[in-house]
Amino acid sequence: MNAAGPVIPNFGQGSSCETGDHVFCWDWVRAHWGDTLEPRFVEHVELTLIAVGVGFVLAFALALYAHRHRRVDQPIGLVAAAIYTIPSLAIFQILVPYFGLTTTTVEIPLVGYSLVILYPNILAGLRAAPPEVLEAARGMGLRRREVLTRVELPLALPAIVGGLRIAVVSTVSIATIASFLGEKGLGAPIFLALRDAPPFKTEIYAAGALVVGLALAFDLVLVLARRALIRWPR
Amino acid sequence: MAPAAEIVFDRVTKRYAGRDAAALQDLSFEIPAGTFCVLVGPSGGGKTTALKLVNRLVPFDSGDIRIDGRSIRDLAPVELRRGIGYVIQQVGLFPHMTVGANIETVPRLLGWSRERRAARVAELLALVGLDPADAGRYPAEFSGGQRQRVGLARALAADPPLLLMDEPFGALDPITRHRLQIEVRRLHREVAKTVIFVTHDIDEAIMMGDRIAILREGGVLAQYDTPDAILAHPADDFVAAFIGEDRALRRLALHRVGDVPLGPVRGQTPDTPRVAMSTTVRNAVSLMVETGRDAVVVVADDGAECGELTLADATRLLAA
Amino acid sequence: MIADAANAHTFLAAFGFIYHHAGFLAHKALEQLELSGAALAIGAAVALPVGIALGHLHRGSGIAIGASILGRALPIIVLIAFFLTILGFGFVNNMVALAVLATGPMLTNAYDAVDGVERDVVEAARGMGMSRAQLLTSVELPLALPLVFTGVRVAAVTVVATAPIAAIAGGGGLGDVIVNQASYRLQGVLGASICVMLLSAGVWVALLSLQRVVTPHGLATRVKHAGDERKELL
Numbered sequence A: 001m002n003a004a005g006p007v008i009p010n011f012g013q014g015s016s017c018e019t020g021d022h023v024f025c026w027d028w029v030r031a032h033w034g035d036t037l038e039p040r041f042v043e044h045v046e047l048t049l050i051a052v053g054v055g056f057v058l059a060f061a062l063a064l065y066a067h068r069h070r071r072v073d074q075p076i077g078l079v080a081a082a083i084y085t086i087p088s089l090a091i092f093q094i095l096v097p098y099f100g101l102t103t104t105t106v107e108i109p110l111v112g113y114s115l116v117i118l119y120p121n122i123l124a125g126l127r128a129a130p131p132e133v134l135e136a137a138r139g140m141g142l143r144r145r146e147v148l149t150r151v152e153l154p155l156a157l158p159a160i161v162g163g164l165r166i167a168v169v170s171t172v173s174i175a176t177i178a179s180f181l182g183e184k185g186l187g188a189p190i191f192l193a194l195r196d197a198p199p200f201k202t203e204i205y206a207a208g209a210l211v212v213g214l215a216l217a218f219d220l221v222l223v224l225a226r227r228a229l230i231r232w233p234r
Numbered sequence B: 001m002a003p004a005a006e007i008v009f010d011r012v013t014k015r016y017a018g019r020d021a022a023a024l025q026d027l028s029f030e031i032p033a034g035t036f037c038v039l040v041g042p043s044g045g046g047k048t049t050a051l052k053l054v055n056r057l058v059p060f061d062s063g064d065i066r067i068d069g070r071s072i073r074d075l076a077p078v079e080l081r082r083g084i085g086y087v088i089q090q091v092g093l094f095p096h097m098t099v100g101a102n103i104e105t106v107p108r109l110l111g112w113s114r115e116r117r118a119a120r121v122a123e124l125l126a127l128v129g130l131d132p133a134d135a136g137r138y139p140a141e142f143s144g145g146q147r148q149r150v151g152l153a154r155a156l157a158a159d160p161p162l163l164l165m166d167e168p169f170g171a172l173d174p175i176t177r178h179r180l181q182i183e184v185r186r187l188h189r190e191v192a193k194t195v196i197f198v199t200h201d202i203d204e205a206i207m208m209g210d211r212i213a214i215l216r217e218g219g220v221l222a223q224y225d226t227p228d229a230i231l232a233h234p235a236d237d238f239v240a241a242f243i244g245e246d247r248a249l250r251r252l253a254l255h256r257v258g259d260v261p262l263g264p265v266r267g268q269t270p271d272t273p274r275v276a277m278s279t280t281v282r283n284a285v286s287l288m289v290e291t292g293r294d295a296v297v298v299v300a301d302d303g304a305e306c307g308e309l310t311l312a313d314a315t316r317l318l319a320a
Numbered sequence C: 001m002i003a004d005a006a007n008a009h010t011f012l013a014a015f016g017f018i019y020h021h022a023g024f025l026a027h028k029a030l031e032q033l034e035l036s037g038a039a040l041a042i043g044a045a046v047a048l049p050v051g052i053a054l055g056h057l058h059r060g061s062g063i064a065i066g067a068s069i070l071g072r073a074l075p076i077i078v079l080i081a082f083f084l085t086i087l088g089f090g091f092v093n094n095m096v097a098l099a100v101l102a103t104g105p106m107l108t109n110a111y112d113a114v115d116g117v118e119r120d121v122v123e124a125a126r127g128m129g130m131s132r133a134q135l136l137t138s139v140e141l142p143l144a145l146p147l148v149f150t151g152v153r154v155a156a157v158t159v160v161a162t163a164p165i166a167a168i169a170g171g172g173g174l175g176d177v178i179v180n181q182a183s184y185r186l187q188g189v190l191g192a193s194i195c196v197m198l199l200s201a202g203v204w205v206a207l208l209s210l211q212r213v214v215t216p217h218g219l220a221t222r223v224k225h226a227g228d229e230r231k232e233l234l
Helices: A026-068 A070-084 A088-099 A103-126 A131-139 A144-178 A187-195 A201-229 B047-054 B077-082 B099-103 B105-109 B114-127 B132-136 B144-156 B174-191 B202-208 B227-232 B237-243 B247-252 B281-291 B311-319 C002-020 C022-057 C061-073 C076-087 C091-115 C119-127 C132-169 C181-214 C217-222
Strands: B007-014 B024-031 B036-040 B062-067 B084-088 B162-166 B194-199 B211-216 B220-225 B274-276 B295-299 B305-310
Touching: A026 A070, A026 A103, A026 A144, A026 A187, A026 A201, A070 A103, A070 C181, A088 A103, A088 A144, A088 C132, A088 C181, A103 A144, A131 A144, A131 B084, A144 A187, A144 A201, A144 C061, A144 C076, A187 A201, A187 C076, A187 C132, A201 C061, A201 C076, B007 B047, B024 B047, B024 B062, B024 B211, B024 B220, B036 B047, B036 B202, B047 B062, B047 B162, B047 B194, B077 B084, B084 B144, B099 B105, B099 B114, B099 B132, B099 B144, B105 B114, B114 B132, B114 B144, B114 B174, B144 B162, B144 B174, B174 B202, B194 B202, B202 B227, B202 B237, B211 B227, B211 B237, B220 B227, B220 B237, B227 B237, B227 B247, B237 B247, B247 B281, B247 B311, B274 B281, B281 B295, B281 B311, B305 B311, C002 C022, C002 C181, C022 C061, C022 C091, C022 C132, C022 C181, C061 C091, C076 C091, C076 C132, C091 C132, C119 C132, C132 C181
Parallel strands: B036 B194, B036 B211, B084 B162, B162 B194, B274 B295
Antiparallel strands: B007 B024, B007 B062, B211 B220, B295 B305
16 A cells, blocks of 8 residues: 555544444544545545446447357357356456466456346347347338337347346445455455454444445436436337 | 339249248239239238348349339349338337427438428328327337337338238227228328238228238238129139138129219118218118118218118119 | 376376275365255255245245345355354254255246246145145146256256355365365365266256156146246246
């Protein structure tokens, strides 16, 4: 870290609340917001946005391809389902020899998980357009691209936003495990607090609340986005 | 754009991959401009296939279809379709667009100005019997019959000279269906388009069509003529069975008593049934049978007697 | 190039570790399965009756959706750390944390499954004079079974794949090796990670096969695609 001081909270002098293993110490949160919680929170947001952003681009491209070429759908779906069963802690560790303790090591699995959540949702969305709507569109003389942009994509929006909600919330959650490898993200203060004996409760609760709050906040943003984007009654 | 187009099917054959029997076999017939032509027949007769060949939703193997003398192969499918209205049974309105946006789909593709589109939407909604104020609502807020009206307006949006309708009323309840049948006939008189209309319902075909093409299994044209001619002279046993044994009565239903030459009113008893000019001959005959008379008196809207229709007149009508 | 050689060597060493410590790893895997099984059983005992009851009454969709969002938003680290501060180190803490994790998918799917039984079928059963209990046991549950099982399967794989994390709070299992690079070196960490992946893939395949077997014949075509989860929330 930097010269501001040790991050380990109850190392050296702490308040009576901290040393006395009380349930929650507001003074610690106030004292360490700037050097511990806030930077970890910002890192967590970054990790999540990069993972979901990259995962979304890849999943979108894959889903468009599978939408055109129906044959590849089943194999991709199966691989995606299989990837989701890979334990996160294991995959993080397996990547370490290749990429070291870097952001890349953390982001590859996070991108992978959000990809396999988003892909089936986007594909299902693209296929949600009823056959008669597609027939009418073709019959009116819409080109393939026009059918995609004017009919299929708008009708896929509910499923795409639904997928994004699952992906974002899951990624926020899984990113905490990534902190086991490095010092990044809101998992880091929790791992640190667990090393104390007894575990430092305030840090666990504060970081935990921030993680859950972040996930719910992302979810809320997407719900609002959905409300703004999708105005037709269903 | 021409108000109506002439359509020619010229020895059209269509075979679906993996099936032995042809869907359409050597189909040839002409639809004069402005005609309401109904394709009717049992399932497997290829009537929907024949319809979808016209806007090239289904490709055909051999033969040709010409619109105003021009082969549909000479146009890109997309260009072709933008000049043809298309109405299907499930309507297929875009659920994410307002009714107005649905209707102006093709005009927008054709690059019409916003003002022109808005005016067209209002005009069309009124034409199909909806409130122009409904343009901002979504399809999900409408009933099945209203949705099909919107579908019709959408098909008419760019004023195409040809309208294809694939069992448009098949999913509606009988009352709504009947109301729409009458309105589409009225609409046809107003806009004078060429219409190709597919149904499996012979009653609907007789009621709607200027001309009827009856297709039998294997996509062979069994008969192509006016409803009256088909009912009077079915080409073969298949057509006779398809139009039903009450074809004489069905034929009488095509005529209204006001359009038939009437005899002078003879000295009948006061309880001789009286019917309005718009009554069909079929219903007049039904009334005679019911009351045990051999004549009815036809009266005008103001109550004046126009003349008398006898059972013999009706028989003569059938002999024509 | 040198790094590549080292990586290849590390992986070979990892497989060597698995080979030489097969008995030890099997023991650890069994520990992990015990923990996962106990957590799953507790989770199921809570989630399934609640989900089925709410689904039968067609009430509380908010609870089902909330469970699904919260189930994803609560990171396992936070859960483990939280219960650690209450229940202390060891098996019980981890079991409860993992059970909470398992509750989300099981409750949501059980609710969806029973709530989603076709209304026509339910009405026909009512019309034949079935009591509520008969309706539930002889119509709704059999029809809902495949989707209920999907929830159990998703929960099981999630729990098994997540269980290694429990090692940081004395949960045992293969995670003991993964989080203890100091003792087992990188080859041990990688070897155990590979074992975890095999274990969770094995559980996934086993449950998928079991689902095929237990699905009533008439419903075979309705079984949701592997890895299919709730596509859309709210």
